[in-house]
Amino acid sequence: MNKPQRTLRATTITMAHGAGGKAMRDLIEDVFVGTFANPDLAQLEDQARFDLAELMQSGARLAFTTDSYVVDPVEFPGGDIGSLAVNGTVNDIAVSGAIPKYLSCGMILEEGLDVALLRRVVTSMKEAADKAGVTIVTGDTKVVPKGKGDKIFINTSGIGVIPEGVDISASNCRVGDKIIVNGLIGDHGAAILNARGDLALDVELETDCQALNELVQTMLKVCPQVHAIRDASRGGVATVLCEFAESSGVSIRLQEEQIPVRETVRGVCEILGLDALYFANEGKLVASVPADSADAVLDAMRAHPAGKDAAIIGEVIESKYNRVLVKTHFGGERILDMLVGEQLPRIC
Amino acid sequence: MNKPQRTLRATTITMAHGAGGKAMRDLIEDVFVGTFANPDLAQLEDQARFDLAELMQSGARLAFTTDSYVVDPVEFPGGDIGSLAVNGTVNDIAVSGAIPKYLSCGMILEEGLDVALLRRVVTSMKEAADKAGVTIVTGDTKVVPKGKGDKIFINTSGIGVIPEGVDISASNCRVGDKIIVNGLIGDHGAAILNARGDLALDVELETDCQALNELVQTMLKVCPQVHAIRDASRGGVATVLCEFAESSGVSIRLQEEQIPVRETVRGVCEILGLDALYFANEGKLVASVPADSADAVLDAMRAHPAGKDAAIIGEVIESKYNRVLVKTHFGGERILDMLVGEQLPRIC
Known part of the structure; x- marks a missing residue:
C-alpha cells in the first residue's frame, strides 16, 4: 500500500493532535513515521508484527522491558529525553545478555509544546536507535492540556532475544566475584x-x-x-x-x-x-x-x-x-x- | 530467591517514590508486585524473560503494541484507567488476530496522589489481565511534581502471538465485504x-x-x-x-x-x-x-x-x-x- 505522506503544518501541539483524527495522523505520519522511517511502523497498524523465527534458535528466550522518561530539562548537554528513552530501554534489555531488537514509542505531549522541539527529540530517538541497532516499530501519542503534563513524557518498551545458555541475574553474584x-x-x-x-x-x-x-x-x-x-x-x-x-x-x-x-x-x-x-x-x-x-x-x-x-x-x-x-x-x-x-x- | 516483601506505609505519593531507592522499592513490591502477583514480575529484574518456543510454531509471528492512557477522570462508571490500560492494549493486539500474552506497566504518578486510589487502579489492572488471560511481567514507575502530571498516566505495551496463516489488515478490505x-x-x-x-x-x-x-x-x-x-x-x-x-x-x-x-x-x-x-x-x-x-x-x-x-x-x-x-x-x-x-x- 502507498500511504499518502501527510505534513504537519502546526508549530505548536494542540489537543487536536491527540484526538485520534486528522491532526493526529498529520503529526504521526510527518514527525514519527517520517523520522523513524521503517516498513514495520509505516504500516500504521495498531500493532507491529514480526518474525522472530530466525533469531529464536532452540533455547533462546525473549526479554521484554518498559521505561517511562520524565527528565527535566528535556534537552541537556550530550543528549535529550529522546536519546535517553532509546538508550535506557536498550540498556535494560542488554544487561540481561539479550540482543535488543524492537522498541515501542509512547508519547504524552503537553498542549502548547513546540513542534520544533518535538522534531529534535524524535530525530534524536532515530539516531540513537540506529546506533544501537534497534527499530522503533510501534507507537502511540496522547496530548494532555497545558499544566497537566510537562512538555514531553516518553515511554519506550523493548524486546530482545537472549541467546541460549546466557543466565545473568542480580541473584547470581558469588563470593569472590x-x-x-x-x-x-x-x-x-x-x-x-x-x-x-x-x-x-x-x-x-x-x-x-x-x-x-x-x-x-x-x-x-x-x-x-x-x-x-x-x-x-x-x-x-x-x-x-x-x-x-x-x-x-x-x-x-x-x-x-x-x-x-x-x-x-x-x-x-x-x-x-x-x-x-x-x-x-x-x-x-x-x-x-x-x-x-x-x-x-x-x-x-x-x-x-x-x-x-x-x-x-x-x-x-x-x-x-x-x-x-x-x-x-x-x-x-x-x-x-x-x-x-x-x-x-x-x-x- | 526469597525476596523480602516490603510494605508501603505512605498514604500519598511523594517524589521519593520515584527516586529509585527504598521508598520506590516499598511502593513497587507492595502495590505492584503484590497485586500483579506472578513469578516473572517478582524477579524484579529490569526486564522480563520468557520462553515463547512452545507458542512459536513454524509460521507464527509476534505482535507488539503500545498505548499510553491519560483518561480524565481516572475512575468512571464501569471501569477506571487501570482496566482501560489493560483492555485497550489487549485489544490492540487481539485485532491483529494475535493471542495476547504479556503486558508491561509503566506508571507516571503525580506527587500527592492518593495511594488508596493507586491501589484500586492496580487491582483493577490485575483483574482485567486475569480475565483477558494476559500476564503483567515488567514495569516502571516515575513520579512527577504536583502540577506536572495529572494523578496517573499508564503506559501498557503488549506482546502476542499471531497464528500461522492469519493475515488481518486495514488494507485488506475487498469490495463486497x-x-x-x-x-x-x-x-x-x-x-x-x-x-x-x-x-x-x-x-x-x-x-x-x-x-x-x-x-x-x-x-x-x-x-x-x-x-x-x-x-x-x-x-x-x-x-x-x-x-x-x-x-x-x-x-x-x-x-x-x-x-x-x-x-x-x-x-x-x-x-x-x-x-x-x-x-x-x-x-x-x-x-x-x-x-x-x-x-x-x-x-x-x-x-x-x-x-x-x-x-x-x-x-x-x-x-x-x-x-x-x-x-x-x-x-x-x-x-x-x-x-x-x-x-x-x-x-x-
Missing part, C-alpha cells in the same frame, strides 16, 4: 543538575547517555558466565550494588580509590555534600564477574569505546548482613545503604 | 463525558471497556479469512472506517438504521449535536468480512458475551474516492470524514 564498572560514574546526574542552572557552576558536564548492548556482548564473548549485570541509572551504582547484595544474599566491599569519577563530578559532589555512587548514569553498567575471568573481561571492555575507563572497584565477600561496604581513602569503612528519599527528581 | 460491529457504539465516550459532570444529565452511562481477544478468536474460527479488524477507540467507528477506506482503496456505505446505539447515548448525542460514530469505545471492534461468511461470523459473535449485540452495519463498495458514506434514516446520504480537531480530550 569482582565488581566491574565500565567507566566514570555520575556524569548523567551531575549534567542534569548543572543543566537546571541551580548550581550556577561554570563547568562543562555532559550526560554519559549511550547504548551498552555491544559492550555486554563483548563481555559475554570473553566470559559467558558473567554472573550479574545491571545498568546503574536512577539510584546510581550504590543502588545496583545493594540490589545485588540483597538478591544474591552476599555482601560487597568497594575500594573507594578505585571508583572512577570525573574531577568535575567529584567537585559537584563535594560542593553539595552528595555521593557520586548515588548519582544516575545512563551509559554505565555494574557487573559481578567470576574472579578468574575478571582481568580478561576488563581488558575486553577497555578495548571497546563504551568501556575504555572500565575498572574493578570491589569484590563480593561473605557476610551474613547482605551489605555494601566502602573502604575509604583513609582506611576506614562505611556502609552504603539504599537511597532513602529523593536525591534528584526527574533525572530520567 | 460486510462491515460488522460487535455491539452498541459510543458507550465509553458518553460515559466519560457524563462522568465529568459537565452535562448534568440524570442518566446511567457505563463504559463498554472489555477485552476482545476471545471474540476475535471466535470470529477467526468461523472465518479464518476475516479481512480487517480494528478496535474503535479514539475517533470512534467513523475513524476506523475512514482508515479502512483509505488503506484498502475502497469506499464503504453504512446503513444508519442498522448501527446499534443505546437510547441514552443517542440522547446525549442529540443534546450535544455530536455523532456517536465518532464517540470512543473501549470494547468495540469493526470488521470487514467476506460477504459469504458474514452471517456465520455474525451468529458466532452474537453467541459470545462480547458480541451479543453485533450487527452488520454496511458494506464495502467500489468507488474512486475512498470515502465512507452513510445512508440516513430519511434515505439521504452523507459523507463521514475523519475526525477534524478534538471531539473529546482525554477519553483514554
Whole structure:
C-alpha cells in the first residue's frame, strides 16, 4: 500500500493532535513515521508484527522491558529525553545478555509544546536507535492540556532475544566475584543538575547517555558466565550494588580509590555534600564477574569505546548482613545503604 | 530467591517514590508486585524473560503494541484507567488476530496522589489481565511534581502471538465485504463525558471497556479469512472506517438504521449535536468480512458475551474516492470524514 505522506503544518501541539483524527495522523505520519522511517511502523497498524523465527534458535528466550522518561530539562548537554528513552530501554534489555531488537514509542505531549522541539527529540530517538541497532516499530501519542503534563513524557518498551545458555541475574553474584564498572560514574546526574542552572557552576558536564548492548556482548564473548549485570541509572551504582547484595544474599566491599569519577563530578559532589555512587548514569553498567575471568573481561571492555575507563572497584565477600561496604581513602569503612528519599527528581 | 516483601506505609505519593531507592522499592513490591502477583514480575529484574518456543510454531509471528492512557477522570462508571490500560492494549493486539500474552506497566504518578486510589487502579489492572488471560511481567514507575502530571498516566505495551496463516489488515478490505460491529457504539465516550459532570444529565452511562481477544478468536474460527479488524477507540467507528477506506482503496456505505446505539447515548448525542460514530469505545471492534461468511461470523459473535449485540452495519463498495458514506434514516446520504480537531480530550 502507498500511504499518502501527510505534513504537519502546526508549530505548536494542540489537543487536536491527540484526538485520534486528522491532526493526529498529520503529526504521526510527518514527525514519527517520517523520522523513524521503517516498513514495520509505516504500516500504521495498531500493532507491529514480526518474525522472530530466525533469531529464536532452540533455547533462546525473549526479554521484554518498559521505561517511562520524565527528565527535566528535556534537552541537556550530550543528549535529550529522546536519546535517553532509546538508550535506557536498550540498556535494560542488554544487561540481561539479550540482543535488543524492537522498541515501542509512547508519547504524552503537553498542549502548547513546540513542534520544533518535538522534531529534535524524535530525530534524536532515530539516531540513537540506529546506533544501537534497534527499530522503533510501534507507537502511540496522547496530548494532555497545558499544566497537566510537562512538555514531553516518553515511554519506550523493548524486546530482545537472549541467546541460549546466557543466565545473568542480580541473584547470581558469588563470593569472590569482582565488581566491574565500565567507566566514570555520575556524569548523567551531575549534567542534569548543572543543566537546571541551580548550581550556577561554570563547568562543562555532559550526560554519559549511550547504548551498552555491544559492550555486554563483548563481555559475554570473553566470559559467558558473567554472573550479574545491571545498568546503574536512577539510584546510581550504590543502588545496583545493594540490589545485588540483597538478591544474591552476599555482601560487597568497594575500594573507594578505585571508583572512577570525573574531577568535575567529584567537585559537584563535594560542593553539595552528595555521593557520586548515588548519582544516575545512563551509559554505565555494574557487573559481578567470576574472579578468574575478571582481568580478561576488563581488558575486553577497555578495548571497546563504551568501556575504555572500565575498572574493578570491589569484590563480593561473605557476610551474613547482605551489605555494601566502602573502604575509604583513609582506611576506614562505611556502609552504603539504599537511597532513602529523593536525591534528584526527574533525572530520567 | 526469597525476596523480602516490603510494605508501603505512605498514604500519598511523594517524589521519593520515584527516586529509585527504598521508598520506590516499598511502593513497587507492595502495590505492584503484590497485586500483579506472578513469578516473572517478582524477579524484579529490569526486564522480563520468557520462553515463547512452545507458542512459536513454524509460521507464527509476534505482535507488539503500545498505548499510553491519560483518561480524565481516572475512575468512571464501569471501569477506571487501570482496566482501560489493560483492555485497550489487549485489544490492540487481539485485532491483529494475535493471542495476547504479556503486558508491561509503566506508571507516571503525580506527587500527592492518593495511594488508596493507586491501589484500586492496580487491582483493577490485575483483574482485567486475569480475565483477558494476559500476564503483567515488567514495569516502571516515575513520579512527577504536583502540577506536572495529572494523578496517573499508564503506559501498557503488549506482546502476542499471531497464528500461522492469519493475515488481518486495514488494507485488506475487498469490495463486497460486510462491515460488522460487535455491539452498541459510543458507550465509553458518553460515559466519560457524563462522568465529568459537565452535562448534568440524570442518566446511567457505563463504559463498554472489555477485552476482545476471545471474540476475535471466535470470529477467526468461523472465518479464518476475516479481512480487517480494528478496535474503535479514539475517533470512534467513523475513524476506523475512514482508515479502512483509505488503506484498502475502497469506499464503504453504512446503513444508519442498522448501527446499534443505546437510547441514552443517542440522547446525549442529540443534546450535544455530536455523532456517536465518532464517540470512543473501549470494547468495540469493526470488521470487514467476506460477504459469504458474514452471517456465520455474525451468529458466532452474537453467541459470545462480547458480541451479543453485533450487527452488520454496511458494506464495502467500489468507488474512486475512498470515502465512507452513510445512508440516513430519511434515505439521504452523507459523507463521514475523519475526525477534524478534538471531539473529546482525554477519553483514554
